[in-house]
Every structure is written in C-alpha cells, then in structure tokens.
Amino acid sequence: xxxxxxxxxxxxxxxxxxxxxxxxxxxxxxxxxxxxxxxxxxxxxxxxxxxxxxxxxxxxxxxxxxxxxxxxxxxxxxxxxxxxxxxxxxxxxxxxxxxxxxxxxxxxxxxxxxxxxxxxxxxxxxxxxxxxxxxxxxxxxxxxxxxxxxxxxxxxxxxxxxxxxxxxxxxxxxxxxxxxxxxxxxxxxxxxxxxxxxxxxxxxxxxxxxxxxxxxxxxxxxxxxxxxxxxxxxxxxxxxxxx
Amino acid sequence: xxxxxxxxxxxxxxxxxxxxxxxxxxxxxxxxxxxxxxxxxxxxxxxxxxxxxxxxxxxxxxxxxxxxxxxxxxxxxxxxxxxxxxxxxxxxxxxxxxxxxxxxxxxxxxxxxxxxxxxxxxxxxxxxxxxxxxxxxxxxxxxxxxxxxxxxxxxxxxxxxxxxxxxxxxxxxxxxxxxxxxxxxxxxxxxxxxxxxxxxxxxxxxxxxxxxxxxxxxxxxxxxxxxxxxxxxxxxxxxxxxx
DNA sequence: CGTAGGTTTGACTGATCTCAAGTTTGGTGG
DNA sequence: CCACCAAACTTGAGATCAGTCAAACCTACG
Numbered sequence: 272x273x274x275x276x277x278x279x280x281x282x283x284x285x286x287x288x289x290x291x292x293x294x295x296x297x298x299x300x301x302x303x304x305x306x307x308x309x310x311x312x313x314x315x316x317x318x319x320x321x322x323x324x325x326x327x328x329x330x331x332x333x334x335x336x337x338x339x340x341x342x343x344x345x346x347x348x349x350x351x352x353x354x355x356x357x358x359x360x361x362x363x364x365x366x367x368x369x370x371x372x373x374x375x376x377x378x379x380x381x382x383x384x385x386x387x388x389x390x391x392x393x394x395x396x397x398x399x400x401x402x403x404x405x406x407x408x409x410x411x412x413x414x415x416x417x418x419x420x421x422x423x424x425x426x427x428x429x430x431x432x433x434x435x436x437x438x439x440x441x442x443x444x445x446x447x448x449x450x451x452x453x454x455x456x457x458x459x460x461x462x463x464x465x466x467x468x469x470x471x472x473x474x475x476x477x478x479x480x481x482x483x484x485x486x487x488x489x490x491x492x493x494x495x496x497x498x499x500x501x502x503x504x505x506x507x508x509x510x511x512x513x514x
Numbered sequence: 515x516x517x518x519x520x521x522x523x524x525x526x527x528x529x530x531x532x533x534x535x536x537x538x539x540x541x542x543x544x545x546x547x548x549x550x551x552x553x554x555x556x557x558x559x560x561x562x563x564x565x566x567x568x569x570x571x572x573x574x575x576x577x578x579x580x581x582x583x584x585x586x587x588x589x590x591x592x593x594x595x596x597x598x599x600x601x602x603x604x605x606x607x608x609x610x611x612x613x614x615x616x617x618x619x620x621x622x623x624x625x626x627x628x629x630x631x632x633x634x635x636x637x638x639x640x641x642x643x644x645x646x647x648x649x650x651x652x653x654x655x656x657x658x659x660x661x662x663x664x665x666x667x668x669x670x671x672x673x674x675x676x677x678x679x680x681x682x683x684x685x686x687x688x689x690x691x692x693x694x695x696x697x698x699x700x701x702x703x704x705x706x707x708x709x710x711x712x713x714x715x716x717x718x719x720x721x722x723x724x725x726x727x728x729x730x731x732x733x734x735x736x737x738x739x740x741x742x743x744x745x746x747x748x749x750x751x752x753x754x755x756x757x
Numbered sequence: 758c759g760t761a762g763g764t765t766t767g768a769c770t771g772a773t774c775t776c777a778a779g780t781t782t783g784g785t786g787g
Numbered sequence: 788c789c790a791c792c793a794a795a796c797t798t799g800a801g802a803t804c805a806g807t808c809a810a811a812c813c814t815a816c817g
Binding site for chain 2: 320336342346348398402406410413414421503510
C-alpha cells in the first residue's frame with residue numbers, strides 16, 4: 272500500500288477503516304476540493320492561537336503537534352504520518368490550542384474545513400468515521416498523559432518507539448521492527464518530557480540491553496516481546512481494529 | 515443554576531452550550547431513556563478493558579478517569595463534575611481504555627450508548643454538540659500532557675487547581691476563587707504525576723507564598739492573577755465559549 | 758473513643774537536569 | 788570531490804528536584 276496519490280485515495284482508505292462507507296459517501300469524498308501541497312521539514316502548518324480553516328491529510332513524511340509553556344519549553348503531544356488526518360478538531364473548534372509542524376519534508380492534501388464539515392453533515396457515516404478518528408486521537412493523548420506522568424525515562428522512550436512502530440504498521444508503512452526515525456533526539460525529549468541529553472543516554476541503554484539496535488536514525492527493535500514488556504506497551508489504546 | 519434534576523435538564527443545558535439545538539433536538543433528548551443513579555465515593559462506573567454500553571451525565575459529585583501501568587501506578591487523566599458527560603467515546607469505541615471512578619458520592623443519569631448514538635445519527639446538531647464535547651475533552655488531554663511533561667511540581671498543582679476552578683465556574687457550580695476539593699492529595703498526585711508527599715509540600719508552599727489559602731479541603735485562590743501566572747494557566751484550551 | 762484514611766514532617770536517596778566540551782553527520786558551495 | 792559549517796549526537800561531572808521510607812498527627816465516622 273502506498274499513499275503516493277492525490278489524497279482522495281488516502282482519505283478514502285483511512286475512512287473505510289473507520290466506518291462502512293457506501294457509494295454516496297465515496298462520491299462525496301471524491302468531490303472534496305483537495306489541494307496537494309509540499310512543505311520542508313521545520314515548517315509550520317498551523318500555529319497555536321490561529322484560526323484554522325483547513326484540514327490536512329498527510330501523504331508522505333512526518334509531522335507533530337505541540338504546545339508550549341509561557342517560558343518557552345515545548346511539549347510534543349502527538350506524531351503524525353502518512354494516512355493521518357491532522358487538525359480534524361478544527362471542523363468544530365476554530366481556534367487552535369496547539370501548533371502543527373513538519374518534522375520531515377512533508378506532502379499532504381489540504382481541504383477546507385468548511386467543505387469537509389458540510390460533507391460530514393450530509394453523510395452520517397463519514398461523520399461517524401471522522402468522529403471515531405478524533406476519539407482515537409483522544410485515547411492516544413490519554414496514554415501519553417500516563418506515559419509522561421507515570422513511567423520512567425527508559426520506559427517512556429521505549430513506549431514512544433513501540434507506538435511509532437505499531438502505528439507505522441497499521442498505516443501500511445512497513446514492518447514494525449525496523450524503521451527510520453524522522454525526529455531528532457530533542458524531538459523525542461519534547462515528546463516524553465525529558466531532555467535531549469537524557470534521551471541520548473536512555474537510547475544508548477536500550478541498545479546496551481539488546482532491546483534495540485541503532486545506526487544513525489535507523490532503529491531496529493531486536494526483541495519485540497521484551498521491548499513491549501520493557502515499554503509497558505499494549506496497543507489496545509490505539510483502537511486499531513476500529514469497532 | 516443547579517443540576518438537581520432528572521438528567522434531561524442537565525443534558526439539554528450542556529448541549530445548548532455546545533450547539534444550537536432546535537425543538538426536534540430537544541424532543542429527541544427528552545425521549546432518551548435516562549436512569550437516575552447514585553454511587554458512593556470510590557465506586558467504579560467502568561473499568562479499563564470492559565465493554566461499555568452506557569453514557570453518564572453527572573448530576574452531582576465528582577468523578578475521575580484514570581489509567582494504570584502494568585506495575586500498578588495510577589495516572590488520573592481527567593476530573594469530572596456536574597454537567598459533564600463521561601464516556602461519550604463509547605458511542606463509537608466499544609472497549610474502554612481507561613477506568614471511571616467516583617471520587618465523591620455521585621449522582622448521575624445513565625443512558626444506553628446505543629440510544630444516544632441513534633439520536634445523534636438522526637439529529638446532526640446533537641451529533642455536532644457531542645462531537646464538539648469530545649474534541650474539547652481531547653484539548654484538555656493535550657494540556658495535561660504539557661502540564662505533566664513540561665511544568666515543575668508547583669506549577670502542575672497550581673494549574674490543576676486553576677483548571678478545576680475554571681471548569682466549576684463554567685459549569686455554574688460557584689465562584690472560581692473558593693471551593694472544596696473533592697479529591698485527596700493522593701488523587702492530585704496521580705493527576706499530576708507526583709507523589710502524595712510532594713503534593714503536600716507544594717500545597718504548603720503555594721499557601722506560604724500567599725497564592726492560596728487552605729482549610730482542610732477548602733481552597734481559596736487568594737490572588738487569581740498571580741495564581742494564573744504561577745500556574746501558567748490560560749483557559750483557552752477549555753474552549754468554553756464553544757464556537 | 759477507636760480506628761482507618763488522610764495529612765504532615767523529617768532525613769536520606771536517586772533519577773533526571775544542567776552545563777560544558779567534544780565528536781559525528783549531512784548538507785552546501787567552491 | 789573536498790572543505791566547511793551547522794545541526795545533531797555523545798560523554799562527563801556536578802547540582803537539584805522530586806521520590807522513598809518512616810513516623811506522627813489529624814479527623815471523620817462508626
């Protein structure tokens with residue numbers, strides 16, 4: 272499966288996984304105005320406080336959502352990859368409470384929130400699929416609160432890696448045991464509530480314990496089952512099989 | 515405003531705040547089967563892993579949602595009060611990824627998820643209101659990730675108190691500057707990723723600095739503006755004015 | 758009053774941060 | 788193709804915030 276398309280295919284595949292679409296639903300999606308775009312790593316799609324009028328379906332590359340404290344420290348609250356729809360909440364909440372940034376070069380399809388909202392209003396199954404997607408989003412945030420609040424540094428990082436691997440697999444982006452990290456160790460630190468220095472040490476320790484093997488940004492999870500246990504990772508919160 | 519009613523009134527008021535209901539919408543809500551129930555502090559409404567088939571509208575008292583690590587430590591991911599609908603995500607996700615527990619004696623109206631889902635499917639404005647509610651939920655989780663990930667102990671606790679105060683006010687439960695905490699210091703610890711011992715010390719310090727005054731569980735925020743700054747609290751993430 | 762749960766305090770420990778100095782990597786222009 | 792540069796990564800040493808353990812003290816409630 273590859274997402275190297277105009278966005279319509281990716282969007283349809285995504286929503287098919289979340290609800291049982293019919294022909295009218297697919298037609299409605301086909302008629303959505305989708306603009307294919309490309310931004311470089313580091314660029315922002317949206318900044319906290321702005322009014323958002325656009326939804327983004329990621330086609331390739333990686334992005335993150337983050338918030339900052341008044342003193343400037345950054346907390347990444349989620350990572351996103353091909354197949355993810357980011358900014359869905361701006362169908363119903365106009366003001367952004369977080370920023371969205373590309374962490375690698377990124378291609379995405381942009382659609383006006385108003386258009387997607389109209390489609391959702393007239394196609395209950397699409398609304399259901401989108402709603403379910405935002406609910407899964409929320410479930411992931413809950414797990415992150417647990418991760419940052421109650422796991423130690425090594426576990427947090429291991430858990431983040433497991434989630435990344437599992438979501439890549441669900442999205443059809445490759446095997447979960449071997450992948451290239453798109454984010455810096457500083458990004459990992461900002462996602463786990465740690466410092467880049469400590470992330471570096473913990474990654475080294477995970478490698479020393481034989482849980483992962485590293486080469487540059489390439490990561491291989493050497494023993495998925497031990498890793499899963501070390502990370503306290505249980506994929507249930509990803510609600511991957513919908514329902 | 516008081517929520518000492520059968521649940522219908524509370525539910526209607528809640529949704530009116532989230533979207534513009536019409537007469538049919540209100541009628542549909544009126545016909546929802548609502549069972550008024552009461553549980554004691556400490557009781558569970560739902561446990562992680564269970565299939566949930568019920569949504570709860572809280573009428574009085576307080577509840578929390580929490581998750582646990584495999585080793586048993588607990589992370590509270592949200593607090594809830596009169597007017598909140600908890601477990602809305604079980605309209606679309608059957609398996610609970612967290613537990614729901616009463617932290618004080620609690621009265622609530624229970625409605626079968628399937629019934630509420632049916633109403634949402636046939637009344638787009640109700641669906642929109644409920645969806646928006648879950649999106650605000652998600653926004654609060656994001657703030658909690660930031661709180662636990664990037665603020666120090668004193669700020670975390672101060673922020674939690676500010677949120678509690680602000681939400682009480684929005685829900686019409688009284689002035690934000692003076693209230694009784696329903697939760698123990700251990701609960702606060704589990705919500706902020708700290709230990710009960712450290713929570714105790716930080717509360718003492720907040721009091722020593724004149725930000726709050728305490729008497730048992732009674733808390734008065736002595737200087738809201740200083741408190742807000744100390745807590746790095748900005749209510750925008752609560753999306754209280756809907757839109 | 759007796760008891761259990763909750764709160765407070767003290768002394769010590771330790772995980773993670775901070776600061777600082779290298780080292781490696783990947784991209785860019787000559 | 789190489790030299791250079793900035794960004795990312797790595798390592799070390801010392802500081803600190805928050806945790807642990809343990810004991811005492813409240814206080815609500817039976």
